[in-house]
Structure formats: C-alpha cells, structure tokens
Amino acid sequence: MRHTRVLALTATLTLTLSSCSLLGGDDADETSTSADTGATADDAATTSAGATVAPPADLGAVTLITHDSFTLPEELVSAFEEESGLELEVQTAGDAGELTNQLVLTQGSPVADVVFGIDNTFGSRAVSEGVLAAYTPADLPASAEEHLLEGGETMLTPVDFGDVCVNVDDVWFANNGIAAPQTLQDLTKPEYKDLFVTPGATTSSPGLAFLLATVGEFGPTEWQGYWEDLMANGAKVTSGWTDAYTVDFTAGGGDGDRPIVLSYASSPPFTIPEGGVQPTTRALLDTCFRQVEYAGVLEGAANPEGAQAVVDWLVSPEVQAAIPDNMYMYPVDSEVALPELWAQWAPLAEEPIVVHPGQIEAERENWLREWADVATG
C-alpha cells in the first residue's frame, strides 16, 4: 500500500514540476520566436522602408501601455523592431478610463515608456495630471490635425478615431412595418418603446460616449430630462457592450428582441449575412459621438527615444492601414485606404456631436453620478 502511495505522489510531483512552467518554459519559446520573426522582419524592413538600411544597434526595450483592445499584426511589430533596433513590450490596462487612471496613479514611476489608447474623454485628465511629456511626430499626417486634443496638442498624438452611434436593425423594422428612428429625440417616441438597449456609462466606454452624445445634443442642463424620458420609454441599460449587442440586439447573433442598440459606426459591415451583399443594420449618423484615440510619451519614461519611435510608428502608413481590421477604428491618416467593406458600409458621421474636452474633464464625475441616478435607479 505504502509503496503505491509514495510512487503515485512522486509521479505527480515529477510530472508537475517537469512539465514546463510559465517561467521555465519561456526561454525556449522566446528564442524560437525571435529567430522566426527575424526572417519576416527582414522582408518587411526592405519593403516598408523602401530602402534597405543596416539595422541600428540594439537600443533596448521600450514598453507600450495600452487598452485591452490593442492588437496589431505580428509582422508589423517585428518590422518595427527590426528597423528601430528596439524591442517592443506591450502592457494592457482595461479601457481608456482605467488606462488613464492607472497612469495618474503610477505617476513618477510609470510602468511603461509610451501610451496608446487615451481617448478624448480622458485626454484632458492625462494632460492636466502631468503624466505626459511633450512630443509631436515630425511627419504627422496632415489629416490628423483636426483630431488634436484642445489643450493637449503638444503631448497627445491622434492615432485613430471612430464614431459611437445608435445602430438599427433594418430587417426588423421592415418586417414590422415601422419606420426606423433617425435622431436621439426619436428614441423617446412611443413607437420605439422597449426597443432600445445601451451599455451603461459608468461601466463601458461606448456607454460613456453615448452619455456625452446626449449631453452635447441636449446641453449640460437638459440631458437629464432626456434620459428620464428615454428610461420611461423602456430603454434597457446593460453593463457592457457585449451583452447589449449579443444578447439584447436583434441582429447581434443572439435571440435578442431590441432592434435599436448603441454600437459603432463600424459595426454594420459585420452584419452582412453569409452569401449576402449588404449589411442588415446601419448606424444612425445623427446620433454619433466621436472618439479619438491618442498616443503619447510618458513623463519619466526610462526610454524616451524609444517611446518617441513608437509614437512615430503608430502614425506610420503601415500601422495606419492595419488599424481598421485589427482595432475597428478609422486611421487618422486619410491617405490610407480603408477596407472595401468599410468604405462601402461604414460611413462616418458628417457632423458628430461634440463636447469640449475641458468640460468633459470638469464635469465627468458629476455627469456620471447624475446619470447613475436616472438610469440605474
């Protein structure tokens, strides 16, 4: 008996300890990937830079801190590392708000050298708290200038943008013989009772953007009344975009029963049915709030030159072109071609609703508390 037990225990232990652990197993992986990427990076370096240059000396590691939705193709990252001689490490930190607040919290001892993903709703906080160092890329695309953050022009470099808009399920409205709504005000009309779902402003970035859209549309003292009407008209508030879109929305893949949802201007192309040619949903372009995402060098960065190189890279044509497919945002560089489906089915708002960033920073907390009182009871 005892022998079996000892044997079994020894076996377990050996198995456990010998199977590669995260720390132990890594080294092997690391070498193999860097060898792989070396090859692809060479090609990329020649093609993207246009001329073959000797790779610069190893400039060490640069750390980029960004939000959860950041992703870029591996080839682009290796090409950047090859050209710059830097090793890019990426850290993620929740959504734009969490990211900004984390930077404020770790001010003076930042985790990273450079940030990407602070948006225009939190940009003023990052600027006024002094977590950013001044830097503007030399070849910032001209089309990016209209997206510069007021008061933060020297620190925050616009990288991409997108519109948060109310989306409607056209098929549902056609089947039910009702005309789809057009404006924010329409959502409070009786014919759209119990048809709208939105993620909450306190727990979701698009939710906050929608709150700001209503503030911008109705004014800082009137939006509360609008929200009361909206809630009285049966609007549903979920915690996140995911369950609003995939559970409650009629065209989000679930069996939802609400044909009006808060989402993005870029969402409709995803609802093109298999074998179909056009989306079954569209964004209401009079309801949009524009989100701009910025990059910036962090004050106290260990590798400021590396950080600047990352900001330059983010507005380079290669990265700009990769943004729509990878992060579902529109590149700030208007020279870059959009994916075909986007060009066709994901138009942007002509005149998005605007709220001044300084006002957002000053009032955000009050607005959120007031909103919570009205919308979440």
Next chain:
Amino acid sequence: MTVTRRTRAPGARAAYLNGPALALGLAALLPVAFLAVFFLLPVGGMLARGFLPEGRLDLSGVPEVLGRARTLRVLWFTLWSSLAGTVLTVGLGLPVAFALYRLRFPGRALVRAVVVMPFVLPTVVVGVMFRSLLASRGPLGGLGWDGTWVPILLAFVFFNLAVVVRTVGGMWEGLDRRAEESAAALGATPFQVWRTVTLPALAPAVVSAATLVFLFCSTAFGVVLTLGGLRYGTVETEIYLLTTQFLDLRGAAVLSVLQLVAVVLMLAVAARTRAATETTRRRVGAKAAARTPRRHDIPALGVTALAVAFVLLPVGTLMVRSFRRSGRWTLENYRALGDPASTPALRVSVTEAVANSLRTAVDATVLAVVLGLVVAVVVSRRPRAAGWRRVVAALDGAFMLPLGISAVTVGFGFLITLDRPPLDLRTSPALVPVAQAMVALPLVVRTLTPVLRSVDPRQREAAAALGAAPWRAAWTAEGPVLARPLLAATGFAFAVSLGEFGATSFLARPDRPTVPVVIYQLISRPGVEHLGMALAASVVLAVLTTVVMGVVERLRVGSLGTF
C-alpha cells in the same frame, strides 16, 4: 493506531511548542512573507493613498462616503445577496455532497465533474448565457427574471456549488459510518442521526465552505455587473468604479476598509463556530464509507439531479451554441481556435492560450499547494499557550483575507508598491501565477485544515513516544488521511488558476494571454464568429479543467484506513 476514541479536543492538549514547533514556525514564515509582499503591502499602499493623500491623515472621506445614499444601498445589497447566496449554495450543496461522496452509483465520477465545471467558466460568458436563457425571448423568458436580482443569486449558487460539494464532500467521504449506524440501531430517526451525529461531524467543513462561498459572493464582480444590469451595485463593483473610473481613491479606501472589517468579523465568527464544533474523528477510507443508494436516499439523489440540471442548463446552452453559426451546425468555431490567422482580434491562437494557461496553472498550483500545506499544518496545531493559540487563529484568518478584498485594490496596489528594487515586479510574468495562487491558497487551506484538525493529536504523540522524529510522527499520523484531500485541493487549485480572470486580466502580458483573457477579448468584439469562438473556447476550458481534475482525483493514493 487501530482504535481511536472520539474525544472532544481539550484546549490544554499536550502540544509540541519546542524544537519542532520552532521549525514549524520557521516554515510558516514563507507563506507569511508571501502574504505580506503580495497582499498586505499592495493593499496598505492603496489605503495610504486614500487616507494619507498629502502625507497627513485625512479621514474626512469616511463620513462623506458613508453618508452617500448609494453607499448604504450598495452595502445592504452586498450583505443580503451574499448571505442569501451562501445559504442557498450550502442548502443545495449538502445533499449533493452526500450523494456524490457517500453513495456509490454508476456515473458518479461524471456527475462530480459536471458539478465542478461552472467554477472555471469565465463570468462574462456565464453572464451572457444566463441572460440568453432569461431574456424575454429566451427559453426561460417567461419567468420575467431578466434584470432582477434573481439571476444574481442563481449565478452565486451556480459558481460556488463546487466549493461546498468538494469541501464538505472531502470531509464526508472519510467519515466512519458506524457512529451513524449505531445511532440508527439504537432507534434514532434519520433526522436525529443527521442532527446529532452527522451534522456535528461535518460542521467544521460546512463552516469552512460557507465562509469561502460568502467571500466569493461578496466580492463577485463580472457576474453582478452583467446580470444586474447596473441596478445592483455591490461594494466590489463600487470600489472598481471609484478606483478605475473616478480615481476617487479616498472613497475606494473607505469602502476597502469596510470590506476588510466585515471580512475580519465574519472570519472571527466562522473561526469561533469551527472551534466549538471541531472534534477529532475516526476516519476511514472512501471505499469503506460509500455505499449503494437505498430508498431513503431518493430525496438526496433527487436534489442532486436538480443541481445537475441547474448546472447543465447554462453549460448546455453554451455547448449547443458553440456548435452553431448563422443557424447551421458546424465545427467552424472550434477549427478557428487553432488558427492564429482566424481573426485579427487576437495576437495568439486560442491553442497557444491553452498552453499559456496550463503552464501558468502548474506554477500557481505548485505555489498554492506547497504554501497551503504549510499553512494548514501550522494552523491545525493547537499550542498550549493562549497567546500562541491566538497567533495560530490569526494566521488562519489572514490567509483567507485575499478572497474578501477587492481585486482592483490589490491589482492597483501592485502597481504603486511593487515598483522599485528589490520588489520591482510590476511587469514580471511571475505575478500572474502569484495572483492566482493567492486565490487558490485559501481553498487549499480550507480543504486541508478541517481534515488535519480532525486527527487526534495523540496519534502524533504516540508515534513520537515510540521514538519517531516529529516530522515522521506527523507523517505517520496525518499523511494517510491527508493524501486524498491534498489531491482534491491540488485539483481545485488547478481549476482556480485555469479559470481565474480578474487578477489575470490585470497582470497577464498581452503576448501571453490565458484562455479566460482570450475569451474576454473575443466576446468583446463585433461579429458572430467572435462570439462563436468565445463559446467554443469556453467549452474547451471547461472540458480541459474537468479532465485535469478527473485525472488528479483518479491517482490512487493507497487506500486509507486500512492499516
């Protein structure tokens, strides 16, 4: 050690607080240091930011935060929902533990596995599944529960059933049946037997389990947000909002302290209840204890069937939907998991994430089990001096604290305190298994301690008297009864690590995500293919965990009680 009388363990038992006790104390330093660096330091750092904003003590936030109507509502909801969740889970868990650990029937292993599955499912996926079932057009939409507090309670039971079943089941499995049989033979009704013999024997394990469940419920986060639709904030969600969205560290610190006080009070009550009920038990092997079901077991089996149905409903929905895309049956969702190019939304394929998860889980499990074993051995000792007894009790409680404190507080605390040498660990990949081990550690301790405490110390003393060295005496007396619960604890720790999301999402490096992190990334994207992949990955995660736990439990560790 063939016969051991049942005795109530008196406080003044001859303990060995001498040479071996010193060694034990030194061994305890390791987990204590772990707790200090990875829990007390970060939490302390966050509290200091909240209460000492300019380096001076500023308590003005206390009345201000406590005076908000919202705070009181949040506190009240947290308290009653966690209590109700705990009562429901224990109520359902006890009959299931009985059926799965005292009875022998075909398919028992499978049912055990099914019951554990929810424990590792990512909360956001379960939230979406619950909502799909309960939404007005869902299969259970007629109940009208969507957006009420009912689904929150159901989810508490769903996630924590495994904790009760396994903690209590592990204890129950090894209990000698003869005491119950004697009572029955002497004319006691089944209820009398349960109340006077079985329940007292199980009480410590039940209290342990209830404590854990309460802590899990009161710090539940994703599931409250998803199912409560923002209407039902808890202290945990409030701390999250205050910290990450408002950067109101003062408010967050006040709530964290409240949380801390509540948890300490609750642990003290639990420890008292446990101490009053702890007795040494005669333990036998699992084989000897389990029997085939009889007629009067039907209610317990019925409840078990109900529990399995309850667990399978969301899990089943998830599985069915993972095989569907655009109204057709397909394996597409699963095929996409192995292909890094299947979606630009992910940096690594899900298969790679599985490898990351497994590697991390191995580290976290080794850490949690080794530290947990040390802690369990130390806190199961009963020193003679009252002062030392209190130290031991405090130590016992201290390792439960991480479960009761907001993950956001700990996570942000890491960032502001572990930022300079020698503890410059903020970006270290080691933090992920460390954080996971912190969550698994209390489960390991709570699984092992009741068992260790039920061993009569005189067995050790007898062995020592016969000339065995202290460790040898402990090994002889406690090793055999410990083996099986230790395996259970290992499996549990592994499952915790595989399923952990809160801390992991905060700390995991994006190039090395674990499966729950990837699932979260997938489900946050537009497009049915992402939802489908997220569901398929959840199924893979659940099956993987179940298999690992099944294999661990199947390791035959001798048969107990036969020597």
